[in-house]
Amino acid sequence: MREQVKQALDQSTTRFITALTRLLPGLVVLIVALLISVILAWILAIIVRRLLVSIRFDQRLVGWGFPSTAEWSPMKSPSVLVSRFVAALVVLTGLLIGVSAFDAELTSLLVRSVFAYVPNILGALLVLLAGIIIARFLARSVLIGAVNMNFQYGRLLSVGVKWLVLVLAVAMALEHLRIASGIVELAFGILFGGIVLALSLAVALNAKELVAKSLERETTKTTTERIEDPLRHL
Amino acid sequence: MEGDFIPQQSLEKIEQIDAADLVVGILANLDHESVATVHEALRTLHGDLRIVILLGDASSVPAQAGSPSSGNGPQLTFVSWPPIGADTSGTPMQSISAAYLSLFAAGRRLGAQAGCIIASKLESVPPQWVCELVQPVLETGFDLAVPHYVRRKFEGLLNVSIISPLIRCLYGKRIQNPLGPDLGFSRALFEMVSGSDGNAHRIHPLASLAPVAICDNLRVCQVHVGPRILPPTDWTNTSSLLVQALGPVFLAMERNAACWQKTRGSIPVSGFGEPLTASHETATVDVNRLLNSFQLGNRDLQDIWGLVLPPATLLELRKLTRLTPEQFEMPDELWARIVYDFALAHRLRTINREHLLRSMTPLYLGWAAGYAKEMEAADEVAVERRLERLSNAYEVSKPYLVSRWRWPDRFNP
Numbered sequence: 076m077r078e079q080v081k082q083a084l085d086q087s088t089t090r091f092i093t094a095l096t097r098l099l100p101g102l103v104v105l106i107v108a109l110l111i112s113v114i115l116a117w118i119l120a121i122i123v124r125r126l127l128v129s130i131r132f133d134q135r136l137v138g139w140g141f142p143s144t145a146e147w148s149p150m151k152s153p154s155v156l157v158s159r160f161v162a163a164l165v166v167l168t169g170l171l172i173g174v175s176a177f178d179a180e181l182t183s184l185l186v187r188s189v190f191a192y193v194p195n196i197l198g199a200l201l202v203l204l205a206g207i208i209i210a211r212f213l214a215r216s217v218l219i220g221a222v223n224m225n226f227q228y229g230r231l232l233s234v235g236v237k238w239l240v241l242v243l244a245v246a247m248a249l250e251h252l253r254i255a256s257g258i259v260e261l262a263f264g265i266l267f268g269g270i271v272l273a274l275s276l277a278v279a280l281n282a283k284e285l286v287a288k289s290l291e292r293e294t295t296k297t298t299t300e301r302i303e304d305p306l307r308h309l
Numbered sequence: 310m311e312g313d314f315i316p317q318q319s320l321e322k323i324e325q326i327d328a329a330d331l332v333v334g335i336l337a338n339l340d341h342e343s344v345a346t347v348h349e350a351l352r353t354l355h356g357d358l359r360i361v362i363l364l365g366d367a368s369s370v371p372a373q374a375g376s377p378s379s380g381n382g383p384q385l386t387f388v389s390w391p392p393i394g395a396d397t398s399g400t401p402m403q404s405i406s407a408a409y410l411s412l413f414a415a416g417r418r419l420g421a422q423a424g425c426i427i428a429s430k431l432e433s434v435p436p437q438w439v440c441e442l443v444q445p446v447l448e449t450g451f452d453l454a455v456p457h458y459v460r461r462k463f464e465g466l467l468n469v470s471i472i473s474p475l476i477r478c479l480y481g482k483r484i485q486n487p488l489g490p491d492l493g494f495s496r497a498l499f500e501m502v503s504g505s506d507g508n509a510h511r512i513h514p515l516a517s518l519a520p521v522a523i524c525d526n527l528r529v530c531q532v533h534v535g536p537r538i539l540p541p542t543d544w545t546n547t548s549s550l551l552v553q554a555l556g557p558v559f560l561a562m563e564r565n566a567a568c569w570q571k572t573r574g575s576i577p578v579s580g581f582g583e584p585l586t587a588s589h590e591t592a593t594v595d596v597n598r599l600l601n602s603f604q605l606g607n608r609d610l611q612d613i614w615g616l617v618l619p620p621a622t623l624l625e626l627r628k629l630t631r632l633t634p635e636q637f638e639m640p641d642e643l644w645a646r647i648v649y650d651f652a653l654a655h656r657l658r659t660i661n662r663e664h665l666l667r668s669m670t671p672l673y674l675g676w677a678a679g680y681a682k683e684m685e686a687a688d689e690v691a692v693e694r695r696l697e698r699l700s701n702a703y704e705v706s707k708p709y710l711v712s713r714w715r716w717p718d719r720f721n722p
Contacts, residue, residue, distance in 0.1 A: 134718075212661070215613065215660070215661070215664050216664065218609060218610070218613075219548070219610065219613070219664055219667045219668050220548075220667070221609075222602075222605050222606050222609050222610055222668075222670075222671060223547065223548045223602070223667060223670045223671070225601060225602060225605060227605070229605075229609050230609050307461075307463065307464040307465060307466065
């Protein structure tokens with residue numbers, strides 16, 4: 076009986092040690108990969124931050140229409156935010172490489188699926204970034220154009236256009252990420268329709284004012300002599 | 310390459326002409342009578358000049374005018390030149406710039422000693438202008454002859470409020486119309502602007518001519534050429550006008566920064582012709598409309614102006630919005646600093662350049678409102694005094710521009 080227990084214990088210990096020795100190289104590789112990726116991330120973060128500071132990225136970002144980006148970052152600097160994002164990406168890549176070194180079927184599958192999803196994430200990020208840039212640009216164009224045309228609701232129009240493009244960009248990004256595409260489509264339809272309706276109302280309200288002014292001018296024109304504007308600009 | 314600016318159908322005709330002393334470009338489409346008048350006016354020039362006239366529509370040229378004249382006096386040749394004609398596809402400034410480049414190319418090919426462009430319609434411009442603009446260049450050795458039109462107090466506001474005082478303060482020469490558009494220029498100048506070393510100026514030759522001439526120590530003069538009738542104001546297009554006119558001026562400012570930062574004060578340039586006076590005008594301007602635009606801009610464009618203007622200027626603008634139309638007046642120093650800040654933002658590309666210049670429209674209309682209100686009953690002398698005061702304000706504020714230009718981050722009052 077004692078012999079049998081001892082044998083069973085020996086076998087368990089052997090299995091445990093065998094499993095441990097099989098796992099140890101993977102663990103070492105994981106630690107090494109993590110260490111290398113942390114060092115790489117640290118170096119890369121410094122390079123990226125210096126590069127961004129040298130091209131006055133923070134100021135340029137404000138010029139490109141992102142005046143509130145400083146609020147996103149705890150250090151109140153978009154350059155730091157970007158450099159930390161790059162560092163995190165490198166560490167994450169190192170971690171995934173390290174995990175794949177375990178040579179276990181499950182981890183390989185996990186890593187493969189994560190890596191397969193990376194293009195979707197990058198694509199979604201690109202779509203989102205392009206959407207934000209286009210939204211800001213269009214919002215500014217609409218605002219300046221509306222003010223120069225004496226539209227009283229120019230700000231409302233501008234915000235409407237911005238959100239229209241942003242909602243479209245977010246919907247496209249989520250579609251790219253394959254997240255609840257049915258709900259996203261439905262929500263997008265409702266939101267897009269709502270914004271268009273709000274904009275139509277804004278334009279209609281403004282148009283009402285314009286039509287009233289125009290009619291007033293026409294009425295005045297019939298009763299009094301039209302005075303020609305003497306101003307000439309160039 | 311100069312060939313790029315010469316249309317194919319005109320190239321053959323140009324190649325048939327051996328050489329020319331003077332190249333004249335007329336942008337306006339002329340009728341037979343006007344062409345004949347120009348023809349006669351150019352004949353009054355001294356010497357056996359070979360003159361080539363580039364016309365948008367040469368079909369209006371009388372048969373006898375097309376052939377070189379015999380005997381003494383200038384020889385005139387008309388050439389059809391499509392880029393010189395009225396271009397409906399592009400903007401007016403672009404069309405004029407294209408015409409200038411085209412004329413430079415023709416001048417270089419023909420080895421002309423001088424060139425001249427008449428961009429204003431001849432109904433309002435006497436034909437002898439052509440001669441008056443080229444005579445200082447051909448006979449007195451000047452390199453650039455700019456027009457000095459009879460000043461009408463409500464005309465050319467963009468020029469009197471920004472372009473003219475800015476060029477005066479930057480380059481130190483008192484020129485009434487640095488952008489012409491009717492100008493006479495020497496071979497040296499157009500070679501400088503259109504030559505291989507002046508590629509940068511090719512983009513906007515009209516805005517580059519005066520700065521290049523002054524910075525390269527060429528001789529500049531003004532010619533009193535009488536009244537000019539401007540087209541009616543298109544209020545829906547004021548912001549486009551700002552983009553077209555100020556963009557090239559600010560670009561030229563950027564390119565010549567090394568030159569204008571050394572210049573202090575300003576001096577008058579030589580004048581030709583008899584100064585004429587405008588009749589006293591008593592026109593009424595709808596100031597409220599201009600003020601409404603200014604108020605609306607102040608309400609809605611704060612975010613954009615905040616990127617361009619320093620806090621002190623924004624505060625002063627906010628104070629202005631609280632004034633009644635009767636009290637409203639934009640101080641000259643404030644206006645000069647605003648123009649400088651926009652020029653700096655244009656250089657730094659703080660925001661998209663077109664957005665930047667369009668967002669300046671309400672500020673410009675605000676200045677115009679104050680000016681129009683003040684000058685409503687003013688005579689010519691009072692207008693001249695007022696504009697002189699404005700130009701002086703630009704000169705007084707120049708150290709502000711130089712400081713901001715050199716240290717945009719550090720100097721931000």
